[in-house]
Amino acid sequence: MLPSEQPHQRRRWNAKNLRLRLGADLGSAACAASAVAPLISVIDRSIMENASGRSTLGSSLRSSLRTLLSRPHTLLFSKPVGLIFALYGGTYLTANALDTATSTLHDRPATHVTSGTAKFVASSVANVGLCIYKDQVYVRMFGPSGPPRPVPLPSYLLFALRDCLTIFSSFNVPPMLGPALTRHMSVEFRSRINGTTVAQFVAPAAIQLLSTPVHLLGLDLYNRPSKVANITWIDRWTQVRKNWAISAAARICRMIPAFGLGGTINGKVRKNIMETLA
Incomplete structure (x- = not known):
């Protein structure tokens, strides 16, 4: 039989327990977002209040922590915490759903985790979109005193660049760097923790040395608009370097x-x- 006459082979999908797997994607994302949203909200507020001059970073942190201890419900169920929950829950869910889609379409195990371009693009789109919305709400809530102003386009672009750097270091670097770290660990240390877990903590933290000035410049463009004050780029760099x-x-x-x-x-x-579920 000629190759052209061979029966067409149907592509195999791994659709076993697909609804439950999607539910697992949602549930794990919600668990992770619930665990981190309150603390991240407190830190984000303190950074923005410090950059705008409304409060020092330390004073803002102490105020939020006092609220968390004395009236936890007012902070845990607040709009700022809800925005952070939506931001990270949406980001984790996007990455999870892409892994499930890949494992389904390419007949891989349900536990399969990707680390390629598709995951970076999908996670970045979700994170950047949600984070930009969160930032434009936060900057109005915790920015300079006075009526809120529109967030300028350059600030949005800088926030997007900041988030792309973070997403790449968070979702793409750990699966690539993890195996190499594991190989260089001692057997005793490797039995307690693997290289991927180490990279998951180190890579996103390390990239902040590069992304923080990008973030601060975006905030400064909102806090001190050029049309209102005669601010030069040297002035802006001085402010960024200060903080x-x-x-x-x-x-x-x-x-x-x-x-x-x-x-x-x-x-x-x-x-x-x-x-x-496998």
């Missing part, structure tokens, strides 16, 4: 729960559930 160290430290602390702890919770909860 760089403390803001980078705060954002590194922010990344540990956001994509370190959150990414680890999301990945482990999803893996455990998928193993039961």
